[in-house]
Amino acid sequence: MNSDIAVAIAVSAIAYGTPLVLAGLGELLAERSGVLNLGVEGMMLMGAVTAFFTSQVMHGPGWAVLIVAVIAAGAAGAALALIHAFLSITIRVNQIVSGLALTIFAGVIGLSSYAGQVWNIGGQHGVHQLNKMDLFGLSGLPVVGPILFDQDAFVYLSWVLVVLVAYYLYRTRIGLYLRAVGESPRSADAMGINVTAYRYTHTVIGGFLAGLGGAYFTLAIAPIWTDGLTAGAGWIAIALVIFAFWRPDLLVVGAYLFGALSSLGFTLQANGVRLPAEFFSALPYLMTIVVLAGASTTLAKRRIGTPAALGVPYVREEA
Amino acid sequence: MIAVERNFDTPRWQRIALPIVSLVIAAFIAALVLAASGHDPIATYRQIYAASFTSTGALTATFVYATPLLFTGLCVAIAFRMQVWNIGGEGQLYMGAIGASGVGLALGGWPQPLLIVMMMLGGVLAGTIWALLPGLLRAYLRANEILTSLMLNYVAGLFMYYLIYDSTSYWRDLTSPTALVFPQGKDLLPNASWPGIPIGSFTLPFGFVAGAGLAVLLLALIRFTRVGFEMRVMGDSPAAANYAGMRTKRMIVAVMALSGALAGLGGASQIGDFSHVLDPRGLQQAQYGYTGIVVAALAQYNPLAVVIVSILIGALINAGFALQGPSFPPGLVGTMEGIILFSVLGGEFLGRYRIRIGRALQQTPAVGDASGSLSVDS
Structure with missing residues (x-):
């Protein structure tokens, strides 16, 4: 394989990987707080449809429209995550069923499709798209130029977010508290950490990031809206959190x-x-199964990773 | 102060009342969504009722959607009740349809009763195999079955597309000139059609009767057999089942296989009862597998209740297709299903907990409370 093909693969890997990075980071934060949210696919679809609609109907300079569209997409994802947070944290229902409910509610034949119909954006071609930014004028460099210095703002944003989340989790006090909430909410509670507040906040931030991930589909990957266009990316993002x-x-x-x-x-x-x-088309799904099986046995053997309280509601009176 | 307390026993009347209350609440929330998007909720509900129940034709159409939901609902009910999270009903149904139509095409000349049994077996076998994969991975490699079974839905959908649209497979019609331009599946012979049961001008699908019979059998299996008892223990507490020496790994695989068999049978019914041809688009458009989750949850994972609930949700889906247009956009069905599921979850909470407004019960003395059990009257 010559280097042109390798660069082309790397560039498209980043394009298709960016929504996974964003949604995955969101799910990672939620799961670190002990909340499993299987509604990522639904939140991404709502983010995608909201971003596209906003970018179509708003007037103004392209960058301003895109910023508003992206924030609207995040807000849509966050609003959905709030439903899940209420059901799983406050009224302690089964988190698996609640997350599935979220994906059915917002998914392919749900609210995202309904919104697309009501807003009448099917078949429209996107007006505003995220453009590549030639960072520091270095995009002309061989190999690293197109990969590192010729991406759109979202890709750079996702890189910044990865560093921020890693720093937050491992180098700040509230990051430490967050991990405590996910590992042992009872001890965290005894330390005076507000378990409910941490879980709500991180579930909602998770939803915001999933919304951003969805927005990348309609604002960067393809300038159109069709029902169910994420095609399982939300589920792959959940699987990625386990692999990682x-x-x-x-x-x-x-x-x-x-x-x-x-x-x-x-x-x-x-x-x-x-x-x-x-x-x-089936490769990513099949690979998910293979890698998941591999990662799970590793996890089981080495006893690492999984937040101990993942999926378990915390009730002070019952713990 | 507001206190939330645990309710340990659920009275029988609550188990029946809660789904009904959930449905009413869901109807109310959905009405708000409808009103917010500029539709008249009352008129929409009237339309749904008229499209699904008021004539025998409408009722027949409702059962077209209720039948697959009965199977996928049972598929989910049996698995979720045992805390085995099979989300793969969708793909297992596709594979069942592929299996049953393959058998139906290959054995077209066989006598009808035998052919029907063989088609059912074909569907069951294909569905079971498709469910065994995530089941085995979960039991022996601890791979999360939610994600693996879900990924296989996409794979099964693509496989079905490949068979009809992108290959010269056994399932594809390669004879007629139109079929070469617009790919379609081979039609099954008339004797591969399952006989419906006519009641006046209404026809009860054969698959629905079979599914209802299976629901009774499943209930008996869970209630009255040793295996059923072990399953219930595992559903209530996997750890307890483990300590009691039950073979939980085998049980996970068995539950997964049973669950997949039910969805596979649903796929066979799609071929035998309704389409008589492998039609990927028709099988995918209603998302029967995912909707099975709504059916099972509303039925509180009780097989018999699944029979009734499948008719209700079947009516909703039927209305979705019958009324599809500007006044009833396609996404409305899933939105309503999601709202129903949210309401069911909220209702479960009301059943499990009591909300006490006012003073909390003084069961344990507060710290420093000398009047509590520490003070001994002499």
Whole structure:
């Protein structure tokens, strides 16, 4: 393989991996607080449809429209996450069923599709899209230029967020408290940490980031809205959190690996490899299963990663 | 002060009342969504009722959607009750349809009763195999079955597309000139159609009767057999089942296989009862597998209740397709299903907890409270 193809694969890996990084980081924060949110797919779809609608109807300079669209997408995801937070934290229902409810509510045949109909944006072509930014004028450099210095603002934002989340988790006091809440809410509570507030905050931030991940689909990957366009990216993001052993640094690696897999079909077919298109489309899903099986046995053997209180509601009176 | 206290026993009347209350609350919330998006809720509900119940034609149409939901509802009910999270009903249904249509095409000349049994077996086998994969991965490698079973839904959907649209497979019609331009599946012979049961001008699908019979059997299995008892223990407390020496790994695999078999049978019913051809788009449009989660939750994971609830949700989906248009956009069905599920979850909470407003019960003395149990009257 010559270096042109390698660079092309790397560039598309970043494009397809970016929504996974954003949504994955969000899920990672929620799970670190002990809340499993299986509604990522629904939150991403709502983010995607909201961002697209906002960018279509708003007037003004492109950058301003895009900023508002992105914030609106995040808010849509956060609003959905709030439902899950209320159900799973305050009234302590089964988090698995509540998360599934969120995805059914907002998913392919749910609110995201309904909103797309009511707003009448199906079939429209996007007006505003995130453009590549030539950072420091270095995009012309061989190999690293197109990969590191010729991305859109969202990609740079996702890199900043990864560093921020890693710093937050491992180098700040509230990050430490967050991990305590996810590992042992009872001890955290005894220390005077407000378990409920931590869980609410991180679940909602998780929803905001999932909304941003969804927005990347309609604002950068393809300038159109169709029902269910995330095609399972939300679920892959949840799986990525497990592969990454709940660590932001490994999450990025995993996300770009899956980004590369998602785009592998186009790249190989463009280079004359003839295999059914469905095979390439199925690759990311099949790989998720394989990697999940591998990661799970590792987790079980080494006893690392999983926040001990993940999925368990905290009730002070019953603990 | 407001205190939330645990309720340890649920009276029988509550188990029946809660789903009904949940539905009423869901209808109210959905009305708000409808009103907010510029639709008249009362008129919409009237339309749903008219499209699904008022004539025998409407009722027949409702059962077209109720039948697959009965199977996927049972698939979810049996798995979730045992804390095995099979979200793969969607893909297991597709595989069941592929299996049953393959058998139906291959054995087209067989006598009808035998052919029907073989088609059912084909669906069951395909669904079971598709569910065994995540089941085995969960039991022996501890891979999260929610994600693996869900990923296989996408794989099964793509496989079905490949068979009909992107290959010259056994399932694809390659003879007629239109089929070469617009790919479609091979039609099954007439004797592969499952006989409906006519009641006046209404036809009860064969699959629905079979599914209802299975629901009774499943209830008996859970209530009256040793395996059922072990399953219930595992559902209530996997740790307790483990300590009691039950083989939980095997049980997970068995529950997963049973769950997949039910969804697979639903796929077979799609071929035998309704479409008589492998039609990927038709199978995918209603999301029967995911909707099964709504059905099972509303039925409180009770197989018999699934029979009734499948008709209700079937009516909603039928209305969704019958009324599809500007006044009833497609996304409305899923939105309502989600709201129903939220309400059911909220209702479960009301059943499990009491909310006490006012003074909390003085069960344990507060710190420094000398009048509590520490003071001994002499």
